[in-house]
Amino acid sequence: MKVAVLGAGAGGAASVAELVQAGHDVHFWARSAETLEPHIKLGGVAYEGKLGEGVARPALITTDLKAAIDGVDVAVVVLPTFSHSAIASALAGAGWSSSKPVVLNPGHTGGALEFAETFSRTGRAAPPVVEFSTLTYVARKYRPDGVTVSGRAKQLKAAALKGGSEVLEIAGKLYPGLTPVADVIASDLSNVNMVLHPPAAVLAAAWVEATGGNFTFYVDAMTPGVARVMKQLDDERLAVAKAFGHDLPNLVEEMKLLGTVEADVVDTSDFRAAIAGGEANKRIKGPDSLEYRYYKEDFGHGLLPFLELAKIAGVETPVAHSLYSLAQIAVGTDYRKGGRTAEAMGIAGMSRDQVIQKVRAQ
Ligand SMILES: NC(=O)C1=CN([C@@H]2O[C@H](COP(=O)(O)OP(=O)(O)OC[C@H]3O[C@@H](n4cnc5c(N)ncnc54)[C@H](OP(=O)(O)O)[C@@H]3O)[C@@H](O)[C@H]2O)C=CC1
Numbered sequence: 001m002k003v004a005v006l007g008a009g010a011g012g013a014a015s016v017a018e019l020v021q022a023g024h025d026v027h028f029w030a031r032s033a034e035t036l037e038p039h040i041k042l043g044g045v046a047y048e049g050k051l052g053e054g055v056a057r058p059a060l061i062t063t064d065l066k067a068a069i070d071g072v073d074v075a076v077v078v079l080p081t082f083s084h085s086a087i088a089s090a091l092a093g094a095g096w097s098s099s100k101p102v103v104l105n106p107g108h109t110g111g112a113l114e115f116a117e118t119f120s121r122t123g124r125a126a127p128p129v130v131e132f133s134t135l136t137y138v139a140r141k142y143r144p145d146g147v148t149v150s151g152r153a154k155q156l157k158a159a160a161l162k163g164g165s166e167v168l169e170i171a172g173k174l175y176p177g178l179t180p181v182a183d184v185i186a187s188d189l190s191n192v193n194m195v196l197h198p199p200a201a202v203l204a205a206a207w208v209e210a211t212g213g214n215f216t217f218y219v220d221a222m223t224p225g226v227a228r229v230m231k232q233l234d235d236e237r238l239a240v241a242k243a244f245g246h247d248l249p250n251l252v253e254e255m256k257l258l259g260t261v262e263a264d265v266v267d268t269s270d271f272r273a274a275i276a277g278g279e280a281n282k283r284i285k286g287p288d289s290l291e292y293r294y295y296k297e298d299f300g301h302g303l304l305p306f307l308e309l310a311k312i313a314g315v316e317t318p319v320a321h322s323l324y325s326l327a328q329i330a331v332g333t334d335y336r337k338g339g340r341t342a343e344a345m346g347i348a349g350m351s352r353d354q355v356i357q358k359v360r361a362q
């Protein structure tokens with residue numbers, strides 16, 4: 001397939017590596033010349049880890065969005081989710097067709113809804129949008145022209161707004177291992193980062209500020225108290241999902257499907273042991289400051305849309321509220337500004353049944 005990969009962070013670089021290896025004709029786009037320059041110099045993306053080792057050479061590397069999407073069958077957005085609205089506007093402006101699929105890898109919580117809402121506000125019908133519940137990789141860019149991939153999701157939840165099974169099939173050809181779920185609310189609420197990051201982000205904020213993140217986030221900061229808060233937050237997530245008609249696995253079971261908790265873990269209620277024992281995440285350091293995406297993205301584009309969905313479903317979520325409020329104060333921000341509100345997702349004022357109807361209408 002002819003694919004535009006939009007984004008040159010760790011996820012975008014890993015995607016280029018996997019898609020080029022699989023024989024797809026890849027156009028690699030990023031907004032800044034500075035980020036792309038090392039890749040242009042190398043002629044591609046150096047990769048190591050779960051995808052093997054080598055240099056993946058896409059057909060085109062460019063900051064010109066029009067050139068990147070010219071003639072492609074599908075666009076894959078591999079960017080922090082706080083940029084989904086900006087990329088939706090940019091794609092609409094660059095002439096993206098309303099009939100060609102866009103894959104959000106990941107969409108996290110509310111990605112497809114926000115993307116479609118922003119695109120349609122430009123006056124054109126939104127294209128089919130497929131969202132993944134999380135990124136297909138655990139990956140970091142330790143060098144400017146390359147990526148280290150320590151995990152590749154085994155089973156990953158995905159759903160589409162418009163186009164249904166047809167566009168999910170296209171996404172599945174690009175990224176084997178997708179598990180289609182009933183609707184985007186089910187994939188929204190399967191976003192593990194929304195549960196995995198906020199408890200330690202808030203409870204270990206002093207540690208982050210004092211050390212610049214010199215501790216392991218999923219081992220050192222996965223203390224018994226953090227794990228207890230995480231478990232309660234996860235129960236709230238499952239309750240909201242249930243109110244929308246979805247029986248979802250708990251966080252540890254979901255991470256087992258992804259492969260970030262080891263397959264032989266039996267006690268899925270012991271969050272601390274299961275998560276700290278995961279090989280893919282084990283060595284990942286804490287955030288270097290309160291500016292890191294765990295503080296921005298997982299609140300403004302994680303817990304915020306979650307709280308909006310919980311409100312619509314009429315489910316109490318005191319732990320999510322507490323973490324959200326404390327993070328706002330600690331970070332000194334208002335997550336609603338530019339955040340994924342109900343309005344941004346195009347579901348403001350809707351009842352639970354109206355939301356279900358909206359996401360299931362093909
Ligand atoms: N990495 C991982 O292991 C995991 C990541 N995820 C999620 O996957 C997504 C991608 O993650 P990852 O690739 O690691 O993120 P990165 O932090 O590596 O991505 C940074 C890139 O995003 C670009 N960017 C930021 N804002 C915009 C914008 N408005 N328009 C265009 N480009 C933008 C930056 O561009 P520039 O260089 O110009 O600043 C930069 O190149 C995130 O949602 C993340 O939470 C989920 C699970 C695991």
Ligand SMILES: CC(C)(CO)C(=O)C(=O)O
Binds near residue numbers: 138139193260284
């Ligand atoms: C470490 C990981 C992959 C957790 O699974 C993550 O969520 C991230 O870096 O954003």
